Amino acid sequence: MKLTRDKLSALLGFKGQNKSIGSEKKPIHASETPVDLIEKEKTDSPPQPADAKQANEQADITDSTQLVSEIESASDETEVETQEPSMEYEDLIVVNYTKEQLAQSEAKLAEFMSACIGAYGALISTVDGHEVAYSLKRDLPTHKISTMNSSLLALGESIAKESLQQLCQFVILENSDGRVVSLRINDILMLTCISSKSTNLGMLLSAGRNTADSLAKILR
Amino acid sequence: MKQIKFIFTGPPGAGKTTAIATISEFPPVSTDVFSTDGLAKVKEKTTVAMDFGQITLDNGQKIGLYGTPGQQRFKFMWEILVQGGLGLIVLVDNRRPEPLKDLEAYLDNFADFIDETDAVIGVTCSDIKDTPSIDDYQELLQKRGQVFPTFAIDARNKDDVLFLLNALLTCLELS
Numbered sequence: 001m002k003l004t005r006d007k008l009s010a011l012l013g014f015k016g017q018n019k020s021i022g023s024e025k026k027p028i029h030a031s032e033t034p035v036d037l038i039e040k041e042k043t044d045s046p047p048q049p050a051d052a053k054q055a056n057e058q059a060d061i062t063d064s065t066q067l068v069s070e071i072e073s074a075s076d077e078t079e080v081e082t083q084e085p086s087m088e089y090e091d092l093i094v095v096n097y098t099k100e101q102l103a104q105s106e107a108k109l110a111e112f113m114s115a116c117i118g119a120y121g122a123l124i125s126t127v128d129g130h131e132v133a134y135s136l137k138r139d140l141p142t143h144k145i146s147t148m149n150s151s152l153l154a155l156g157e158s159i160a161k162e163s164l165q166q167l168c169q170f171v172i173l174e175n176s177d178g179r180v181v182s183l184r185i186n187d188i189l190m191l192t193c194i195s196s197k198s199t200n201l202g203m204l205l206s207a208g209r210n211t212a213d214s215l216a217k218i219l220r
Numbered sequence: 221m222k223q224i225k226f227i228f229t230g231p232p233g234a235g236k237t238t239a240i241a242t243i244s245e246f247p248p249v250s251t252d253v254f255s256t257d258g259l260a261k262v263k264e265k266t267t268v269a270m271d272f273g274q275i276t277l278d279n280g281q282k283i284g285l286y287g288t289p290g291q292q293r294f295k296f297m298w299e300i301l302v303q304g305g306l307g308l309i310v311l312v313d314n315r316r317p318e319p320l321k322d323l324e325a326y327l328d329n330f331a332d333f334i335d336e337t338d339a340v341i342g343v344t345c346s347d348i349k350d351t352p353s354i355d356d357y358q359e360l361l362q363k364r365g366q367v368f369p370t371f372a373i374d375a376r377n378k379d380d381v382l383f384l385l386n387a388l389l390t391c392l393e394l395s
């Protein structure tokens with residue numbers, strides 16, 4: 001073993017604590033306040049709707065299709081000034097698409113949204129949780145959704161493997177008033193479709209699949 | 221016997237997934253996908269949900285080994301993964317520009333968990349960059365009023381990772 005001296009000196013610093021495997025131990029949560037070194041926490045511009053009902057009422061108020069890369073390039077200047085000295089791997093997004101590719105993708109997302117009446121969100125993101133483009137009919141925390149669904153898809157794929165099943169085609173969240181469906185576009189991109197129940201599951205899955213296939217051709 | 225749960229955390233590329241794979245008695249469950257940001261220059265894949273492995277001690281005690289994603293954007297996974305955990309292993313990548321700041325960031329983010337449990341620190345990749353030294357880490361901890369065993373380890377080396385695990389078990393008086 002290496003650096004034994006270091007290890008021993010550190011060992012001398014052991015604290016003698018009386019700790020037991022408390023079966024009564026309460027669940028412990030990571031600290032509330034994030035400390036921001038690794039990556040700037042993105043504050044999602046629209047706050048997450050606290051109340052689903054309220055969100056329902058707000059449906060169809062906002063219909064925006066956004067290209068994340070454009071928004072981010074617009075705010076580049078201010079960001080650079082506040083950056084820590086390149087601590088964050090995220091500073092450098094290596095997956096770059098042309099404006100044309102992104103415009104075509106945007107059109108596909110809009111097509112999906114109009115094909116599924118119930119759909120109120122469609123997001124393209126990288127499988128490691130970065131936003132690429134999205135189309136929304138309601139305010140949604142797109143950064144958060146992109147990141148969380150990348151975890152979910154990876155877990156789904158991992159569970160499929162552990163269950164001795166092949167390709168994970170969709171991860172489906174069935175909720176009382178809607179569905180969230182995630183699927184791969186290719187090795188590095190994924191699509192998340194968010195819909196109320198006014199579009200049925202079959203329709204949502206097939207429109208989602210078709211959209212992902214078209215996007216795979218556009219975003220090569 | 222109840223399974224003990226230990227959590228590995230630390231910056232992307234520090235070796236959490238590697239360390240768990242190095243000592244797990246079964247091929248660990250992994251959720252690594254292609255990196256699409258600057259991390260891709262360091263390594264091809266990154267953990268986006270969790271790693272899960274297991275090791276059984278001589279006394280039959282099973283330890284579940286859970287690895288977190290490194291990036292702050294996956295903080296929601298950190299909060300899920302620490303639940304029911306009994307100890308934290310912070311791995312710090314000495315190659316990164318400011319490893320001491322990295323360490324502070326994880327100690328702060330996991331402060332509540334560490335308060336309830338305990339932590340050990342493994343500094344990886346000191347074969348590539350040998351500063352800061354272990355003394356520098358100890359000094360930082362002292363300034364923060366914290367005492368955690370801190371070692372230079374190679375996450376690819378089974379003895380090194382087991383040593384770290386033993387240190388944590390000793391701290392928790394579980395060994």
Ligand SMILES: Nc1nc2c(ncn2[C@@H]2O[C@H](COP(=O)(O)OP(=O)(O)OP(=O)(O)O)[C@@H](O)[C@H]2O)c(=O)[nH]1
Binds near residue numbers: 234344374
């Ligand atoms: N040279 C050297 N390489 C190391 C050492 N420890 C780990 N590595 C390598 O560093 C890399 C660590 O990668 P991972 O295990 O995926 O890191 P991780 O902490 O799980 O990263 P994320 O999942 O992205 O947060 C691997 O390629 C290891 O082989 C070390 O002490 N020296």
Ligand SMILES: [Mg+2]
Binds near residue numbers: 236238267271288289
């Ligand atoms: Mg990992």
